[in-house]
Amino acid sequence: MIYLDHAATSWPKAPPVFEAMKEACCQVGGNPGRGGHEMGLEAGRRILAARQQVAELLGVGATRIVFTKNTTEALNLALFGILKPGDRVVTSSVEHNSVLRPLAALEKRGVEVEVLPAPGGRLDLDALAQALKKETRLVVLSHASNVTGDIIPLAEVAELVRSSGALFLADIAQSLGYLPVKLGELPVDLAAFPGHKGLLGPLGTGGLYIRSGIVLEPLIYGGTGSYSDSVEQPEILPDRYESGTPNLPGILGLGAAAEFVRNHGSEIAEKSLALAQEFRQRLSELEKVKIYGPEKLAVPLISVNFGQEASEEVARVLSEFFQIAVRGGLHCAPLAHRTIGTETQGTVRFSFGYGNTQEDVEAAYKAAVQICLQL
Amino acid sequence: MSLWEKFAPKENNKALLICSSTHHLLLAERLLSDHGIQSKVVPVPQGIVTHCTSGIEFASAKEAEVKELLEEHEIAHEGIYRL
Numbered sequence: 190m191i192y193l194d195h196a197a198t199s200w201p202k203a204p205p206v207f208e209a210m211k212e213a214c215c216q217v218g219g220n221p222g223r224g225g226h227e228m229g230l231e232a233g234r235r236i237l238a239a240r241q242q243v244a245e246l247l248g249v250g251a252t253r254i255v256f257t258k259n260t261t262e263a264l265n266l267a268l269f270g271i272l273k274p275g276d277r278v279v280t281s282s283v284e285h286n287s288v289l290r291p292l293a294a295l296e297k298r299g300v301e302v303e304v305l306p307a308p309g310g311r312l313d314l315d316a317l318a319q320a321l322k323k324e325t326r327l328v329v330l331s332h333a334s335n336v337t338g339d340i341i342p343l344a345e346v347a348e349l350v351r352s353s354g355a356l357f358l359a360d361i362a363q364s365l366g367y368l369p370v371k372l373g374e375l376p377v378d379l380a381a382f383p384g385h386k387g388l389l390g391p392l393g394t395g396g397l398y399i400r401s402g403i404v405l406e407p408l409i410y411g412g413t414g415s416y417s418d419s420v421e422q423p424e425i426l427p428d429r430y431e432s433g434t435p436n437l438p439g440i441l442g443l444g445a446a447a448e449f450v451r452n453h454g455s456e457i458a459e460k461s462l463a464l465a466q467e468f469r470q471r472l473s474e475l476e477k478v479k480i481y482g483p484e485k486l487a488v489p490l491i492s493v494n495f496g497q498e499a500s501e502e503v504a505r506v507l508s509e510f511f512q513i514a515v516r517g518g519l520h521c522a523p524l525a526h527r528t529i530g531t532e533t534q535g536t537v538r539f540s541f542g543y544g545n546t547q548e549d550v551e552a553a554y555k556a557a558v559q560i561c562l563q564l
Numbered sequence: 565m566s567l568w569e570k571f572a573p574k575e576n577n578k579a580l581l582i583c584s585s586t587h588h589l590l591l592a593e594r595l596l597s598d599h600g601i602q603s604k605v606v607p608v609p610q611g612i613v614t615h616c617t618s619g620i621e622f623a624s625a626k627e628a629e630v631k632e633l634l635e636e637h638e639i640a641h642e643g644i645y646r647l
């Protein structure tokens with residue numbers, strides 16, 4: 190199988206990731222932070238090291254990183270943790286359901302939600318500035334769209350939001366690993382990230398960066414191994430937001446992944462982007478292929494359609510008859526498809542990453558030609 | 565003719581099971597396989613109205629048996645269509 194679905198989750202993972210996970214299972218036995226024995230302490234030390242590795246990559250302090258099981262959980266923690274009835278939140282129509290669905294639930298609880306237009310997939314910055322004239326508690330936007338690959342100017346947007354007095358939550362699911370995201374240098378208050386996409390870490394891992402000074406209502410309450418004499422949830426980070434036994438193998442894998450990306454990330458990103466850009470160029474010569482998103486790619490993903498064919502069917506055909514794994518459908522972002530006019534057809538998304546080669550571009554292009562011949 | 569049919573060899577007497585979610589689709593696939601019923605995950609042809617994009621194709625002669633298995637194992641499904 191040729192894997193061109195890195196935007197859903199990267200594959201293969203970086204080799205140090207599975208080494209770290211194996212070690213977590215075979216050599217690190219105890220429950221971190223539970224009880225005073227050496228094995229538990231050692232597990233705790235390993236988790237701290239992983240947290241530092243992730244923090245280093247993001248350019249922030251380790252204590253400000255909370256581990257979650259994916260970007261979705263991190264976004265939920267941020268949204269439910271900040272927004273109260275009567276608050277106003279601003280987002281855009283290209284957002285993922287991991288933002289839109291929590292906001293729809295919060296709207297029912299009395300939160301005012303404004304969804305900004307993003308014509309053709311691009312956020313309208315003037316509309317954002319306009320929306321921020323009304324008192325707003327939070328702005329939540331994705332750095333890079335998982336449908337079109339369009340990006341927002343992160344620093345500029347963060348400045349704009351900061352100057353309005355609102356908090357800014359960035360969804361960096363599609364940019365982390367491909368674009369430099371030094372959170373410590375930006376006026377970003379919260380950022381939700383996956384461990385399993387551009388970082389090349391295990392599935393079921395992710396996290397939330399929380400700027401110092403911001404206190405959220407936890408999503409989950411319980412034992413943290415600290416302040417056990419109290420039934421109140423502790424205030425300190427990361428304990429406040431990490432109740433219960435953590436995913437030790439996943440987190441240690443994620444730490445190794447962050448380290449790997451810190452050392453090799455720019456090469457991987459450059460190569461992935463070059464392959465995606467070349468594939469885009471070649472597809473643009475095919476008359477029956479419609480390409481969405483920017484001409485000059487910022488992240489290595491391209492959404493297209495083949496004539497009027499349903500995108501899921503094209504994806505199944507590519508999988509079954511060409512052994513090429515791509516994603517069809519709406520990519521969990523229904524409103525984004527409305528903005529580019531593909532709400533019924535969806536799009537076929539090719540996303541490149543670690544391990545892809547020139548031959549993969551060749552094979553995908555040939556398959557595209559074969560499909561066009563059948564239209 | 566659908567794009568899929570242009571690539572897939574035409575097979576007669578097939579039925580298509582549409583489940584209510586991927587979890588149930590995969591449960592059904594496993595169940596059919598455990599009972600020796602050959603099946604294949606295929607795209608749902610246009611014209612069948614569902615929010616699911618994949619279904620399970622199997623020999624229509626097995627329909628009654630499949631229905632019984634689905635009931636017995638409480639697999640949430642939207643319907644079985646003759647192709």
Ligand SMILES: Cc1ncc(COP(=O)(O)O)c(C=O)c1O
Nearest residue numbers: 259260261285287331335362383
């Ligand atoms: C922009 C965006 N936000 C959020 C998510 C959700 O990420 P996760 O699967 O890690 O919960 C994704 C991934 O599909 C995404 O592309």
